[in-house]
Amino acid sequence: MTPASETAGRPDARAKLHGAVRYGTDLESPGMLWGALVPAPRPSGAVRRLDLSAARALPGVVAIGPDDLDRLLPPAYRSAERPLFAAASIDYGFQPIAAVAAPTRAAARAAAEAVRATVDPAPVVADVESIFPDWPGPEAVGSPHVAAHVHAVRGDVDAAFRDADRVVRETYRTASVHQVALEPHACLARVDGDRWTVRTSTQSPFGTREDLATMLGLPESAIEVAGTWVGGGFGGKGAPLLEPYALLLARASGRPVRLALDYAEEFRLGRTTLPAVVRMETAVRDGTISGRRVRLLLDVGAALPGRDFATGYSIGFLLGPYRTPTFEVEGFGVRTHKPPFGPHRAPFAPQCAFVVESHLDHVAREVGLDPEAFRAAHLWREGEATPLGQPVGPFGLAAAFERARATARAWRAAAPPGHGVGVAGGFWSTGTGAGGELRLRLAPSEVVLEVGEREIGSGSVVAGLRAVAVRVLGLPADRIRVESLGTAEAPFDSGVFGSRTVAVLGRAIEAAAAELRSILAARLGAGGPVEFGIDGERIHVRADPAGGRIDRPLADLLTPDERGEGGVVVVGKHYGRGGTIDESLVRAGTFYGYTDFTGAAHVAEVAVDRATGAVRVVRYTAFQDVGTLVDPPAARAQVEGGIAMGLGTALTEEAIWSDDGRLLNPGLLDYRIPTFGEVPPIEVEFLEGFPGAGPFGAKGLGEPPIIPVPAAIALAVREACGAHATELPVTAERTARALKLL
Amino acid sequence: MTGGPIALRVNGVERRASDVPASERLLDTLRWRFDLKGTKEGCRTGGCGACTVLVDGESTLSCLTLTHEVDGRAVATIEAGGESPTMERVRAAFVAEGALQCGYCTPGFVVALTGLLEERGRAASRDEMLEALAGNLCRCTGYAAIGRAVERLRAEAP
Numbered sequence: 001m002t003p004a005s006e007t008a009g010r011p012d013a014r015a016k017l018h019g020a021v022r023y024g025t026d027l028e029s030p031g032m033l034w035g036a037l038v039p040a041p042r043p044s045g046a047v048r049r050l051d052l053s054a055a056r057a058l059p060g061v062v063a064i065g066p067d068d069l070d071r072l073l074p075p076a077y078r079s080a081e082r083p084l085f086a087a088a089s090i091d092y093g094f095q096p097i098a099a100v101a102a103p104t105r106a107a108a109r110a111a112a113e114a115v116r117a118t119v120d121p122a123p124v125v126a127d128v129e130s131i132f133p134d135w136p137g138p139e140a141v142g143s144p145h146v147a148a149h150v151h152a153v154r155g156d157v158d159a160a161f162r163d164a165d166r167v168v169r170e171t172y173r174t175a176s177v178h179q180v181a182l183e184p185h186a187c188l189a190r191v192d193g194d195r196w197t198v199r200t201s202t203q204s205p206f207g208t209r210e211d212l213a214t215m216l217g218l219p220e221s222a223i224e225v226a227g228t229w230v231g232g233g234f235g236g237k238g239a240p241l242l243e244p245y246a247l248l249l250a251r252a253s254g255r256p257v258r259l260a261l262d263y264a265e266e267f268r269l270g271r272t273t274l275p276a277v278v279r280m281e282t283a284v285r286d287g288t289i290s291g292r293r294v295r296l297l298l299d300v301g302a303a304l305p306g307r308d309f310a311t312g313y314s315i316g317f318l319l320g321p322y323r324t325p326t327f328e329v330e331g332f333g334v335r336t337h338k339p340p341f342g343p344h345r346a347p348f349a350p351q352c353a354f355v356v357e358s359h360l361d362h363v364a365r366e367v368g369l370d371p372e373a374f375r376a377a378h379l380w381r382e383g384e385a386t387p388l389g390q391p392v393g394p395f396g397l398a399a400a401f402e403r404a405r406a407t408a409r410a411w412r413a414a415a416p417p418g419h420g421v422g423v424a425g426g427f428w429s430t431g432t433g434a435g436g437e438l439r440l441r442l443a444p445s446e447v448v449l450e451v452g453e454r455e456i457g458s459g460s461v462v463a464g465l466r467a468v469a470v471r472v473l474g475l476p477a478d479r480i481r482v483e484s485l486g487t488a489e490a491p492f493d494s495g496v497f498g499s500r501t502v503a504v505l506g507r508a509i510e511a512a513a514a515e516l517r518s519i520l521a522a523r524l525g526a527g528g529p530v531e532f533g534i535d536g537e538r539i540h541v542r543a544d545p546a547g548g549r550i551d552r553p554l555a556d557l558l559t560p561d562e563r564g565e566g567g568v569v570v571v572g573k574h575y576g577r578g579g580t581i582d583e584s585l586v587r588a589g590t591f592y593g594y595t596d597f598t599g600a601a602h603v604a605e606v607a608v609d610r611a612t613g614a615v616r617v618v619r620y621t622a623f624q625d626v627g628t629l630v631d632p633p634a635a636r637a638q639v640e641g642g643i644a645m646g647l648g649t650a651l652t653e654e655a656i657w658s659d660d661g662r663l664l665n666p667g668l669l670d671y672r673i674p675t676f677g678e679v680p681p682i683e684v685e686f687l688e689g690f691p692g693a694g695p696f697g698a699k700g701l702g703e704p705p706i707i708p709v710p711a712a713i714a715l716a717v718r719e720a721c722g723a724h725a726t727e728l729p730v731t732a733e734r735t736a737r738a739l740k741l742l
Numbered sequence: 743m744t745g746g747p748i749a750l751r752v753n754g755v756e757r758r759a760s761d762v763p764a765s766e767r768l769l770d771t772l773r774w775r776f777d778l779k780g781t782k783e784g785c786r787t788g789g790c791g792a793c794t795v796l797v798d799g800e801s802t803l804s805c806l807t808l809t810h811e812v813d814g815r816a817v818a819t820i821e822a823g824g825e826s827p828t829m830e831r832v833r834a835a836f837v838a839e840g841a842l843q844c845g846y847c848t849p850g851f852v853v854a855l856t857g858l859l860e861e862r863g864r865a866a867s868r869d870e871m872l873e874a875l876a877g878n879l880c881r882c883t884g885y886a887a888i889g890r891a892v893e894r895l896r897a898e899a900p
Contacts, residue, residue, distance in 0.1 A: 019780015231846030457844025644884025
């Protein structure tokens with residue numbers, strides 16, 4: 001075990017504290033133009049006429065629309081599934097119908113406003129319940145309103161419900177939440193001949209390049225994507241948003257073009273979690289869950305039919321980490337005129353955990369059992385299979401849940417009147433199914449880890465990978481540096497998402513180190529294990545073969561070629577497998593297996609204002625299964641940050657659309673994320689000993705901490721005042737209504 | 743107010759511009775005229791605090807401040823160097839507590855705390871510090887490590 005002191009401290013802290021790092025919003029280039037998108041004036045309909053002439057008449061303005069694409073792009077762009085500019089069909093509010101660039105920011109805004117569009121309106125599908133006021137029947141399958149339909153059944157569900165002692169039915173609703181990375185999307189593009197280059201604030205340079213190639217009809221080799229420092233990602237910066245338009249404008253103008261969203265646009269155009277309706281039915285017999293029916297209507301916005309991943313991925317989370325002998329799950333991904341559903345830190349899993357925990361808590365109360373004991377008794381254990389038939393490996397949730405219950409007992413004993421305590425569990429799967437590579441350069445006085453992505457904030461790139469390398473190589477942290485390169489130079493990696501960075505690239509570091517050791521063992525003639533060390537400034541290579549100790553400076557072992565390249569260079573790869581489910585259960589659609597289960601149980605204590613319904617979270621403790629702790633301060637920071645974000649999902653955050661499809665609160669004063677004074681003291685306890693698929697048995701930690709939060713808080717509210725929340729967020733208004741104060 | 747020249751003293755250095763429109767925001771003057779991009783643009787509507795600077799020592803949202811309003815005054819930003827030992831002290835506390843992640847909100851927090859500590863010095867209470875940061879949003883840290891940095895600054899008050 002490496003002492004924490006050797007890995008503590010972020011290498012990017014000083015530069016960030018002097019304002020010296022550059023984010024996407026800081027991008028600038030001599031001679032650049034400022035770009036702006038022209039939004040569709042309505043969320044649905046057809047653009048009958050687009051008039052760019054007034055914009056083009058403004059000094060220095062370049063304006064492009066659908067008619068310009070043929071001259072700017074190779075014909076293959078036409079095979080992309082969604083047109084770059086909405087024309088015959090507007091799919092969502094603020095979808096781009098044209099784009100402009102001008103010499104200044106103000107001129108670009110003015111040019112965008114000078115574009116005239118006439119739209120033949122069509123009815124707006126603002127939400128899923130307006131299109132399916134009852135539940136979707138068989139006729140919904142194949143309907144243009146449905147982007148995905150998934151259905152799975154295990155056992156004789158009807159019999160389980162028929163023979164039940166008690167059946168409990170509830171309906172839950174969850175809101176749309178936005179990532180609210182403080183840095184809005186921004187990029188800078190240039191096109192030189194057939195070389196298309198974009199610098200952008202992205203979580204996934206290679207994924208962005210792949211998508212851009214499809215959207216623009218270009219070969220990937222013609223495109224370079226280079227990341228900037230990312231001012232928060234949370235899933236919102238994983239796929240191209242502005243990049244295709246910036247590249248088109250650069251191509252049309254012959255100049256570098258900067259394109260950045262203002263914050264209202266960020267809310268309107270961002271791809272994020274959308275609202276859902278969930279029906280839960282649970283049959284109980286002899287105090288045990290005997291059957292469940294779970295039905296999901298997920299708003300997937302303008303997702304393309306057949307291209308919705310969220311419904312099939314999420315629905316397993318609605319079964320929860322609980323034994324369920326027979327069940328039926330059915331989900332519809334319903335298209336609306338909102339932007340397409342996109343990932344938001346553990347996409348939709350906090351909402352699922354809220355529904356599952358709240359419902360099973362309610363079921364236990366209805367049948368007269370202790371709600372926490374009831375849930376604890378049903379938790380998956382290692383060696384069992386999930387309801388969808390996936391084997392459960394080392395999984396710390398049951399242990400975490402017991403710890404959480406013990407904490408809750410102590411808090412309840414001390415809680416003043418008006419306070420309540422809630423306990424909730426949740427599970428997640430580290431995204432080790434998305435593989436990747438990194439290049440390790442062992443130089444005479446340092447180790448450089450070359451990767452394709454940039455640091456997004458969690459520290460997983462600049463500090464997490466370094467911490468793994470410290471342990472794997474046995475060299476001190478100050479000798480190890482992570483360097484982010486663009487797609488033209490970097491080895492492929494999937495990107496910073498899915499809590500995968502340290503888990504996957506950490507294994508790639510292990511693979512690279514093993515190769516390095518074998519290369520150097522041969523050069524030393526050691527034939528045995530090789531270790532690394534430091535002597536003054538120099539990295540040494542050491543071995544203890546039978547013939548006696550060998551200790552040589554690395555510099556003496558390099559070939560002439562390696563001296564030219566600055567060291568021994570090896571590429572480490574890790575391509576793990578995704579999980580699989582029991583496909584015999586599936587009646588329709590695509591379900592996704594999870595890869596590497598991780599769990600958490602959280603305890604919240606809240607105080608509810610009996611006059612207003614306002615909730616204050618008083619204290620909070622998380623018990624978090626991490627497999628193995630790699631970087632303790634960074635791990636704690638992930639949990640604290642995830643809990644605060646979840647607190648927003650629980651209590652205040654809700655993007656609200658009008659019936660005609662307009663987002664009503666596209667700003668930080670109306671869409672409220674937690675402020676300093678609203679986040680309670682947070683204690684974090686890590687559970688080791690349930691190893692995962694990452695290096696040394698580590699599990700991903702970026703997403704899991706947010707998952708139990710809305711459930712823990714909602715259950716605490718129920719205990720405090722009796723208001724059983726079936727909608728997120730648990731706003732003061734909703735609680736006040738439940739308490740009949742309104 | 744019409745456009746025209748302005749002169750600011752930014753981090754101790756005289757800065758001038760001749761043709762600043764009346765509507766130009768201090769945020770844009772700093773970032774795009776003076777290339778001081780450490781001051782961040784977040785919401786541009788006063789809701790996030792990322793653009794906080796000090797004007798004559800007072801914590802100010804540069805996105806809601808017209809450059810001409812502060813003509814002739816002293817501005818301090820996250821790029822401040824040795825002329826602001828208080829800011830250096832705040833930075834050291836942030837490093838020690840790991841009170842940053844993506845770093846986008848960090849300049850606003852550091853500048854706002856610096857302003858308070860320069861005004862109140864040793865007397866600044868925890869509540870005053872939290873009050874001074876109430877308008878600064880952070881999405882990464884959950885404020886926990888920033889809170890620990892605040893405690894450290896209190897414990898180390900000179």
